[in-house]
Amino acid sequence: MDVVISDAVKYIGVDDKTIDLFESQYVVPEGISYNSYVILDEKIAVMDTVDKRGMNEWEDKLLKALDGKKPDYLVISHLEPDHAGSIERLVELFPEITLVGNDKTFRMMPQFFSFPIESNTLKVAEGDTLSLGTHTLHFAMAPMVHWPEVMVTYESSEKILFSADGFGKFGALDAEEEEDGWACEARRYYFNIVGKYGAQVQALLKKAAAWDIACICPLHGPILKEDLDYYLNLYQTWSSYQPEDEGILIAYASIHGNTGEAANQLAEILRKKGAPKVVVSDLARDDMAEVIEDAFRYDRMIVAAASYDGGVFPCMQDFLHHLQSKAYQNRKVGILENGSWGPTAARTMKGILETMKNLTIVEPVVTIRSTMKESDLPAMEQLADAML
Numbered sequence: 069m070d071v072v073i074s075d076a077v078k079y080i081g082v083d084d085k086t087i088d089l090f091e092s093q094y095v096v097p098e099g100i101s102y103n104s105y106v107i108l109d110e111k112i113a114v115m116d117t118v119d120k121r122g123m124n125e126w127e128d129k130l131l132k133a134l135d136g137k138k139p140d141y142l143v144i145s146h147l148e149p150d151h152a153g154s155i156e157r158l159v160e161l162f163p164e165i166t167l168v169g170n171d172k173t174f175r176m177m178p179q180f181f182s183f184p185i186e187s188n189t190l191k192v193a194e195g196d197t198l199s200l201g202t203h204t205l206h207f208a209m210a211p212m213v214h215w216p217e218v219m220v221t222y223e224s225s226e227k228i229l230f231s232a233d234g235f236g237k238f239g240a241l242d243a244e245e246e247e248d249g250w251a252c253e254a255r256r257y258y259f260n261i262v263g264k265y266g267a268q269v270q271a272l273l274k275k276a277a278a279w280d281i282a283c284i285c286p287l288h289g290p291i292l293k294e295d296l297d298y299y300l301n302l303y304q305t306w307s308s309y310q311p312e313d314e315g316i317l318i319a320y321a322s323i324h325g326n327t328g329e330a331a332n333q334l335a336e337i338l339r340k341k342g343a344p345k346v347v348v349s350d351l352a353r354d355d356m357a358e359v360i361e362d363a364f365r366y367d368r369m370i371v372a373a374a375s376y377d378g379g380v381f382p383c384m385q386d387f388l389h390h391l392q393s394k395a396y397q398n399r400k401v402g403i404l405e406n407g408s409w410g411p412t413a414a415r416t417m418k419g420i421l422e423t424m425k426n427l428t429i430v431e432p433v434v435t436i437r438s439t440m441k442e443s444d445l446p447a448m449e450q451l452a453d454a455m456l
């Protein structure tokens with residue numbers, strides 16, 4: 069796909085529409101893009117490379133953009149293989165190229181590569197600049213905005229922020245935009261991939277506030293050129309762990325379907341009582357990353373699960389551990405359990421939830437026995453009221 073940035077800044081990234089799972093974990097029905105750029109000036113800079121899976125196509129695009137010239141610099145924002153996977157090939161093509169990274173980049177590089185990297189390197193630190201001619205690169209460290217060595221680059225003449233994994237999104241560039249636009253897949257990407265590092269994203273947003281940004285060039289997903297406040301504000305909300313929308317996610321884990329039925333009935337009760345929005349997800353079948361996205365999106369969540377071997381049905385345990393690892397916090401949570409002889413799901417779920425920051429666990433915790441009965445309705449109604 070032809071992506072136009074400017075006369076001097078060329079897109080040389082590639083779409084990957086055949087990968088089964090991104091990072092061996094995330095379904096990407098619309099694929100993913102590995103973005104890479106070239107800045108053509110008196111000096112030429114390549115901004116990151118691509119995953120090995122897209123190397124050949126990227127190489128063709130790179131050579132076409134260079135039009136017989138040689139690149140002077142490769143700026144390495146991030147060493148994860150989805151971006152650094154073609155560095156070795158670039159060095160093979162242009163042995164005189166200078167690799168630009170920070171102290172952590174160069175300390176980590178030998179773990180990934182066996183080619184000698186000592187000779188042509190330029191180590192940059194916070195606030196350093198590199199002039200390419202009319203273009204000037206300003207480097208800012210963004211540690212843990214995915215990995216410790218991550219840095220972003222602000223190009224001041226065209227006001228472009230090369231934001232590394234920040235502002236990235238699942239989906240190939242030539243895929244049709246989702247119904248609800250950029251945010252849907254960008255949010256799933258954010259919470260699952262960078263979610264744990266809200267404080268570090270906040271630190272990066274503070275730095276970004278000092279730059280006049282006209283364009284954001286991330287390492288995945290579309291180049292953002294208009295209405296940048298929309299994206300920056302969403303990142304502000306997400307990274308501060310504030311809910312984006314009012315609503316209730318009901319995530320259930322059910323073996324034979326009875327807990328699922330109770331979860332759907334609870335959703336109906338909530339809707340009748342005027343709940344703003346209720347979303348029901350089946351943890352055994354729905355995309356876990358999508359449910360995690362919704363947990364962060366809404367201000368309230370109800371977890372409903374069958375008891376299992378003195379604990380909780382494993383997909384619920386997995387879900388809660390994911391939330392724990394992504395620093396889920398600041399939300400109101402309701403609990404429903406099911407068991408046939410000695411319900412243990414609520415206790416197990418509560419135990420994990422209690423390790424998370426600033427969660428309000430609402431009462432009553434509802435226990436149903438095998439199937440939901442008329443007699444369970446008063447407790448369900450009470451839980452619904454407590455959630456509203």
Ligand SMILES: Cc1cc2nc3c(=O)[nH]c(=O)nc-3n(C[C@H](O)[C@H](O)[C@H](O)COP(=O)(O)O)c2cc1C
Nearest residue numbers: 322323324326327375376377378407408409410438
């Ligand atoms: C492998 C397995 C382990 C279970 N362990 C427990 C348990 O420890 N305590 C309990 O009360 N019920 C236990 N149950 C029963 C279920 O939790 C119970 O039948 C529940 O109603 C299932 O809800 P569901 O229809 O949503 O799957 C277990 C069921 C299975 C299949």
Ligand SMILES: [Fe+2]
Nearest residue numbers: 146148214233
């Ligand atoms: Fe990454």
Ligand SMILES: [Fe+2]
Nearest residue numbers: 150233287288
């Ligand atoms: Fe990435």
